[in-house]
Amino acid sequence: MTEHIRTGLVDGVLTVTLARPDKKNAITQAMYAALSDATEQARSDDAVRVLMFRSEGDSFSAGNDIADFIALGSQGQQPLDMSVFRFLKALAELDKPAVAAVRGRAVGIGLTLLLHCDMVVVAEDALLSAPFINLALAPEAASSMLLPAAIGHQRAFEMFALGEPIDGRTALAWGLANRAVPVDQVEATAAGLAAKLAARAPNSIRKTKGLMRDADALWALMQREGEAFGSQMSSPEAMEAFMAFSQKRAPDFSKAG
Template identity: 75%
Template sequence: MSEIVVRTEDGVVEIRLNRPDKKNAITQAMYAAMTEAVTAAQADATARVVLFSAEGDSFSAGNDIADFVAISSASGGEMGLDAPVFQFLKAMAELDKPAVAAVRGRAVGIGLTLLLHCDLVVVAQDALLSAPFVNLALTPEAASSLLLPHAIGHQRAFELFALGEPIDGVTAAAWGLANRAVGADQVEAVARDLAGKLARRAPGSIRASKRLMRDGERLWAIMQAEGAAFGAQMKSPEAMEAFMAFSQKRAPKF
């Protein structure tokens, strides 16, 4: 069974995470599949909106730690810009069609930072969003070091990054991370309704508006700078202790 399911209806390309048994933790293979879907949507004139959704009770638990560590270790701690994760981030930076997200349950790490690249976000009121990079002795990614403070302010963004504690969907909407906070059973219906409305708007106008609001080249440059900092931290004693503690289910000793 595919861990990324892509389907298109009425101009809406839905990219659905389909690894519910692992809380939709994302592997490099899943990033590659999502990159292909986003790139195809960008090139397809009949595709007007990209919708991110997920099977199961969580949007995403973030990167699959075991997969991430294995690939990073195999490459000597370096993950080049040709890695699937970076290709996905680049595709999102370059996407000028509207993106919508439907979020239930946990949205951790990339599960949260992906939302910063979406134009409309619907969250469950009881969803839990977190960016616990510092908990793993790592640094922000996906241009979130720029986008998150811009969206919610420096102090709130720093709290999310540095403490790694989750906020619920109601708080996410109040802070400006989401457009709607609704009951968990309504999330996908509301998100699909919004995506449908976008798909019926003038596509040229929508894309021109998004290009004016976002600087894709700058976002990609920041992603690369973040990647360098992330890679340096991956090789640090702090990160080694954090990942060891994670695998041993204990608190790290920094």
């Protein structure tokens, strides 16, 4: 397991920590593999009653590690063959409650991961964004369905199309979070909710969550999104977006069509 993902099981709560603070917890394929292991363990291990995601540093996650992503794309690897899709499948199939503690920025997968969590605690000043179109890509993690279902089509489309962040208070008001608290209370609040869930009847919770989610439909959509994502990854639009990102400038899509 990569050193950038840490796990610990205490009192039925499996805590998964994104531990790459110097890179704002941008996620590499090695990290996705470790996240997959942890999520699969949460589902199969009877000792685990709750899965909780948290982070080190001042950001929850900056999303995909772009350099890592570009390198894989240049090797011709398709998105569905990447470790990220093993993680997404594990999220779709997870039938135990998941909790997230979010401080700072939650970008891309940092946001769409939250759509698979049953209880989300955000800092009031956290910034959540889904800038897929800014990178000339497409939504992932079944977010093309889950985000509109949570906040409505117009709000979701704006988040996708413009890529502009919303703060934690807005996330709470829109239904993306259960609690918005001062940043120094995020960890304790999330841990408290996880402990409450771990004390509840486990089979009842699993059946309830199972009735609320269609894992097969989520995975089917994730694969469709993966095809769209993959076709965009190799597009001239994405090449311009990636180049602009590396050069720290705005992309120029004026000749795209």
